[in-house]
Amino acid sequence: MGRLRGRLSGGLGANYWKLWSASAASNLADGMFWIAFPLLAIQLTDSPVLVAGVSVVARLPWLFFVLFAGALADRLDRRRTMVSIAALRTGMAAFVALGIVTGFVNLPVLYVTAFVLGVGETLFDTAAQSVMPSVVERDQLSRANGRLYAAELTMNQFVGPPLGGVLAGAAIALAFVGSAFAFAFAALSLAVLSGSFKPATSPTKTTIIEDIREGLAYLLGHRLLRTLALMVGVMNLTSSATFAIFVLYAVAPGPLGLNEVGFGLLTTTMAIGSLAGSVLVERAERRLGRGRLLLVAVIVSAVTVALPGLTTSPLVVGIAFAASGVAVVMWNVVTVSLRQRIVPDRLLGRVNASYRLLAWGSQPIGALLGGIVGEAFGLQPVFILAGLLAGTLVLAARIVTDDAISAAEGEDRLDPNGGRVTDRPPAA
Helix, strand or coil, X not given: CHHHHHHXXXXXXXXXXXXXXXXXXHHHHHHHHHHHHHHHHHHHCCCHHHHHHHHHHHHHHHHHCHHHHHHHHCCCCHHHHHHHHHHHHHHHHHHHHHHHHHCCCCHHHHHHHHXXXXXXXXXXXXXXXXXXXXXXXXXHHHHHHHHHHHHHHHXXXXXXXXXXXXXXXXXXXXXXXXXXXXXXHHHHHHHCCCCCCCCCCCCCCCCHHHHHHHHHHHHHHCHHHHHHHHHHHHHHHHHHHHHHHHHXXXXXXXXXXXXXXXXXXXXXXXXXXXXXXHHHHHHHHHHHCHHHHHHHHHHHHHHHHHHXXXXXXXXXXXXXXXXXXXXXXXXXXXXXHHHHHHCCHHHHHHHHHHHHHHHHHHHHHHHHHHHHHHHHHCCHHHHHHHHHHHHHHHHHHHCCCHHHHHHHHHCCCECCCCCECCCCCCCC
16 A cells, blocks of 8 residues: 555655645635736726736845845745745735725735735745755655645646636625635645755854845855856746737737637637646656757757748748747746755755846846847847847857766765765855
8 A cells, every 4th residue: 555655656755745745725816816806997097007017026035135035045944935935925815805895995005015925936936945955865856846736726827717717707806715725735735745845054153145145146156056156047938028029029910820718728828838837847858868958948048039920831830849948847846846956955046036137027128128139120139039038048058068967966065874965065
């Protein structure tokens, strides 16, 4: 019976599946919440700027708070942080639902709610990425992250939005009630995780600013991680530039000539590819090697952002989007697992936060550049220029190799008791 249970669980253990359940529930709640949020906003205003402002406010913490979130993730018990944020999200969703029923919800309340949830998201996601090495063994990280991504994508992109839409169609408050229940389930799943999730702390007392500097210094001083962070920043910049104007290119009278339903189906192909990538990544990693797999992901990314400027076939673009979804998830699983393997536990939150600052911070810049180029030169050059810029990342293949990855992982040393030494210096 024990062997059968181990096979069914993938050998990842009970704690992992508690974390997996919490992530699935949290992403289901997010999917419902963020489809209901704009639907509520358009009931309060018909201004495109004010409606878009809800999303802008929700993303601001990723620029201005994420480094502090990383420092806190390395100071506080990561499980307790995640439980507290899940409980906060439960309360905020219930608050909005109550506000709708009683009639006191207005646009300023939505803005405050979006900002608070954005701050919570930076804390939760940073702690969640940092807690995984405490849950599974190092050689299980790719499998564990792949299955976690599959759950997140399924709930966040396939189940949550349509379910939220159905509930909002019946009564918009119901969508927020559903989110509250899902967030509460996530909090309960995390609360029953066993073990200690408080990272090892420095023997000397430091300030938050000093902690942030130490995390940034580690990332910038580690050649492999620094290169990967810059690469993902460029990829996100180019994809944001193209997707900022893609709706104008895709929907009639744009060159692709789609209607709103067709546009929705086209963008869904990327989610389908992402789900496939989360299932296939472990096998692809074994067959191609991680360096080659990351190079393939770069090439697919460059082709995908350029292709809409070279064809008006929705079928061809849809196939490229699906391939891009596969590549993006494989990139994420490989690079996240790598960081979890090689970064000292006491620095993991700060390094993850610094890394994501580069990755997410490039998105609003890319969107702005895409709009400026599109306004000045037309839509087609946006795709071509973005593809060329993304294509230059193949030059990094001489740095991001299997040997470099193995060498970085090989720097881990064991103490006399067989434990992992977490205070080793960064690689050159």
